[in-house]
Amino acid sequence: MEGRLVLAGTPMGAVGDASARLCQALATADVIAAEDTRRTRTLAAALGVRITGSVVSFYDHVESARIPDLLDRIVAGATVVLVTDAGMPSISDPGYRLVAACVQRGLPVTCLPGPSAVTTALAVSGLPVDRFCFEGFAPRRSGQRRNWLATLRTEPRACVFFESPHRLADCLADAVEVLGPDRRGAVCRELTKTYEEVVRAGLAELADWAAGGVRGEITVVIAGAEPTAPAPTDLIAEVERLVAAGARLKDACARVAGPGVSRRAVYDAVLAARRGGQAPAVGPAGAGPDSLGPG
Template sequence: MSNIPSVVVDAATLYIVPTPIGNLADITQRALAVLNQVDIIAAEDTRHTGRLLSHFGIQTRTMALHDHNEQQKADQVVAQLTEGKSIALVSDAGTPLISDPGYHLVNRCRQAGVKVVPLPGPCAVITALSASGLPSDRFSFEGFLPPKSKARQDRFTELREASRTLIFYESPHRIMDSLADMLAVLGPDREVVLARELTKTFETIHMAPLGELVAWCQADDNQQKGEMVLLVAGLRKKDQDELPAKARQALALLAKELPLKKAAAICAELYDLKKNALYKWGLEHLDA
C-alpha cells in the first residue's frame, strides 16, 4: 500500500468517489487515497467493489448501499457521519448517482448539514460525449430508456424536437428493440452514435444515420453486447422547417381529407403561420 498517496480525509464527511468504468488504470490517485483512509466504504455491490479494493491493496471496511436498501439505510449512514465517521460512496462503475444509487443519501446529508465532498473521475456519459463527434455545447443525459416499447416511443416523441444532443444508457438485451423504436419516431436520417464497452478491450464508438446504424448492429451480433451509451444528434434548425410539430401533424391529418392548399390555409390560420411555408412543406413531405 506504500504506493497509495496520502491525503487529508476529514471526519464527519461523505466522499463521492468515482471508480473506473472498465479500465482500472483510470482510477485517480486521490480516489485511491480516500478509499484507503476513510472509515467505511458504502458500495452498490460489496463483492464487486471488493475486487477493486483487493486489486489496489485497500482493506477498508465496506457496507452495502444499493437501490433496494438506500432509503432505509440512509438515516443509519447519516448517523454514522454525524458521529464523526468518514464514509466514501461508490457505485459499481463510474460516478455515483449518475443512474446509480446515492441520491437519497446525499439529499439526507444535505438536510442534516453533513459535509459532502465530490471527487472528479470516470463517467460513461462524458466519456462517450467527448469522442462522439456530436455537438457538446448543449446536451442532456436522459438515463436508461423505459423497458416497454410504448413508453420508449413516447419518450422519443417527447424529445423529438429537442435541439440538444441526447444521451441514453441501454442494456444489451434491449438495444435492438430500442433502436427500432427510435427509428420509428425519429426516422432513418437522424445521426446517432453507439458507444460500447468504453475503456475496455472491445471499445467501439460508431456514428451513422439511424437507419444505417440499425442495419450495422443487426449484421454483427458483437455490436449488441456490453455496456452501451446511445447519443442522438439534436434536431437541426433546418430540419425543423421552422414549423412546429403540432402544425405539421395537423396539416398531415387535414391533407387526408382536403386539398393541400385548403389544408395549408386552415393550418396557417390555426397556428398563425405562413400558408406558403405549410404548402411547401406538404408538397415535400406528404404523399400526393
C-alpha cells in the first residue's frame, strides 16, 4: 500500500466534535505523530478508540528531528496521522514543515477536516467576515505589536488572531490607541468548552473588560476598516487620462466618481486644477472644458 500523511483536526474542547473519520484514523494509523502523546491517548480513550499503531511525539522542539524518520515510514508504505493538541495541524501548530517535506518528496498528503478556532471565532464574532486574514499569534512586545496593528488601519478584511490571556489586556489597549476606540471586535474565550464566552464590543470596551483579567484560550477578531472615499483631487489624473483617450470630460468624471464622491465634485476639482495649472487641459484636438449638462 502507498504510504501517506494524514492531517487530522481534533476537538478544541468538546469531545463530541470528533468526526467518525478521525476515530477511524486513530484506530488504523501505522504511526500517530502527536503534539502531546498523553493528550492524544486521553482523547482516544474518551472516544472509545483503541490505538494499534505507534505514537510518537511531534512538538515544536522535536519537529525537525522527527521528520526524516516519518518520511522514511511513509515511503515504506505507512500511514502517518498527524494530530495537535486541539484544532487543525499547521495552523499555528506543528505540521507545516512535515507537509512541505512530503510535498518536496512527492508523497501523498491529505486532510481530515475538523475543528478550527479560526473559523469558529469568525463565525460567532457577529462581524462582517466574508473576507478575512489570519495573523497567527499577536507579537509579544508592545512596539512590535503596535507596528503590526498599524498595518490593520486600512485593512478592509476582518482580522483574526490568537493571543495569550496574560497579554490580552495590553494587546487590546494598544489596539485602542492604534485603531481607535470604536473599531468593533470580538474576544472568543474557551471556544466549544464548558466556559465558552464571546464578548463583542468596540475595542475600548473590550480593553476595559480584559483589564480585569481573563483566563483560557483566546481568539480575537477585529473588524475590517471601513472604506474611505478618495478626495476628488485624487481622481484628477484618472479623469485627465480618460479625456486624453477621447472621453468627454463629463463622462470621464462620471466614470471615476463613486460612493462618497460625486461626479460634480470631481468635475469641479478638474476645472480648479486646470485653472491653477496643476493639470494640463488635455483632450481631443479643439476640445475645451465641457459642462456636466447635455451636449
